[in-house]
Amino acid sequence: MEATPLQDLHLHNLRAIKVLGNGAMGTVFLVHNLISNPSARSPFALKVVEKSCLQSDRRALWEISVLNRLNHKPHPFLPFLIGFLETHEFLAWAIPFCPGRDLNVLRNRQTDHVFSASAIRFYLAEIICALQHLHTMGIVYRDLKPENVLIQQSGHVTLTDFDLSRTLTAKSLQSLLILSPEEPKKHKRNLGRLFWVVVSDQNRAGITKTKSARVSPVTRRKTSFADGERSNSFVGTEEYLSPEMVRGDGHEFAIDWWALGILAYEMLYGSTPFRGKNRKDTFERILMMQPKFTGKPTPLTDLISKLLEKQPTRRLGYRLGASEVKEHPFFLGLRWELLTGVVRTPFIPSVELTTKTNGINIKEYLQKQREPPSPLDSPSCSISLTEF
Numbered sequence: 001m002e003a004t005p006l007q008d009l010h011l012h013n014l015r016a017i018k019v020l021g022n023g024a025m026g027t028v029f030l031v032h033n034l035i036s037n038p039s040a041r042s043p044f045a046l047k048v049v050e051k052s053c054l055q056s057d058r059r060a061l062w063e064i065s066v067l068n069r070l071n072h073k074p075h076p077f078l079p080f081l082i083g084f085l086e087t088h089e090f091l092a093w094a095i096p097f098c099p100g101r102d103l104n105v106l107r108n109r110q111t112d113h114v115f116s117a118s119a120i121r122f123y124l125a126e127i128i129c130a131l132q133h134l135h136t137m138g139i140v141y142r143d144l145k146p147e148n149v150l151i152q153q154s155g156h157v158t159l160t161d162f163d164l165s166r167t168l169t170a171k172s173l174q175s176l177l178i179l180s181p182e183e184p185k186k187h188k189r190n191l192g193r194l195f196w197v198v199v200s201d202q203n204r205a206g207i208t209k210t211k212s213a214r215v216s217p218v219t220r221r222k223t224s225f226a227d228g229e230r231s232n233s234f235v236g237t238e239e240y241l242s243p244e245m246v247r248g249d250g251h252e253f254a255i256d257w258w259a260l261g262i263l264a265y266e267m268l269y270g271s272t273p274f275r276g277k278n279r280k281d282t283f284e285r286i287l288m289m290q291p292k293f294t295g296k297p298t299p300l301t302d303l304i305s306k307l308l309e310k311q312p313t314r315r316l317g318y319r320l321g322a323s324e325v326k327e328h329p330f331f332l333g334l335r336w337e338l339l340t341g342v343v344r345t346p347f348i349p350s351v352e353l354t355t356k357t358n359g360i361n362i363k364e365y366l367q368k369q370r371e372p373p374s375p376l377d378s379p380s381c382s383i384s385l386t387e388f
């Protein structure tokens, strides 16, 4: 298949219509290209990351490279790179716009803030397909959480935010395949070489964490809590970490299956299973506590408990990948090959695109974001990234 050609993007040709979101790494604008699309009918999302330090540059470049790989190997539930640009102040890249916001916002709009079993089945199925595609490309996503599951105009999902993803090399995969559950030390040694870990203030207290948006202290922007949005700061963001990440062990594809279990639980009950009173408590629960289920056991609760298996080698999906998860009875009768053609998705976003705005000056907006500097703000580069 031919790769999607990249658009030539220049800041002076772009008009930002509104801010779509502020994440730990960057600001996402809804933008249209005045040259290639003067009628503004096909706006796209532009993620802008300031060149504040080498680490944020590397993360941004990594995300661009993953998106570019997806241009060569596209998938209906994953984004692709429309184009990118670089100025001396920032890096920016364009991906398709998803007007339906994210799964967290959508869940908060539901009665009792939970989804029906059929909606959960639909969304999980699409996410599994997206993860399968990434895993086939050797990519571990590592940041599955409802905020990163966006809803396309068609109601189908798109996973976003790849700066924390990593590629597993053929060598590492081979060593995983010959690995038996009885060899945890070797497991740790092999995988430990592959990943970035954050040595944060928490780690100084003895816990080495794998880098994740939900634990990363790179957040420097204020985030809004409007419309059920969740902060991407420390609080509430570590709940998706797997036991092996909390322990600082190496980890691989199985962490995505763990996160899928947490996501399914949150969609079903409206809260994550291991949330504690503080981060330490949450981490202890992730390591020690079994998830609590209310009501009768169902195929969905069985799926969740199999995904939330603490020992990665015993977790559903560890041995045979996505196909093992797809075969779980919760998905019985699902026609996987027909998913992309589903027209009556659980939710179809209404599009109200206001293109008659004066536009936002991206440079000025980012400048304002930086001022006034709060004394409580931790510098975005205070984390120390160590590659093993």
Ligand SMILES: Nc1ncnc2c1ncn2[C@@H]1O[C@H](COP(=O)(O)OP(=O)(O)OP(=O)(O)O)[C@@H](O)[C@H]1O
Binding pocket: 020, 021, 022, 023, 024, 025, 026, 027, 028, 045, 047, 095, 096, 097, 098, 099, 101, 102, 147, 148, 150, 160, 161, 163, 213, 232
């Ligand atoms: N393609 C898109 N269409 C619509 N909204 C988007 C799109 N991409 C991102 N957003 C919005 O912007 C927010 C931040 O985007 P993203 O998660 O990519 O940034 P980040 O800085 O890497 O965030 P994080 O804090 O999760 O690391 C998303 O949660 C979403 O609300």
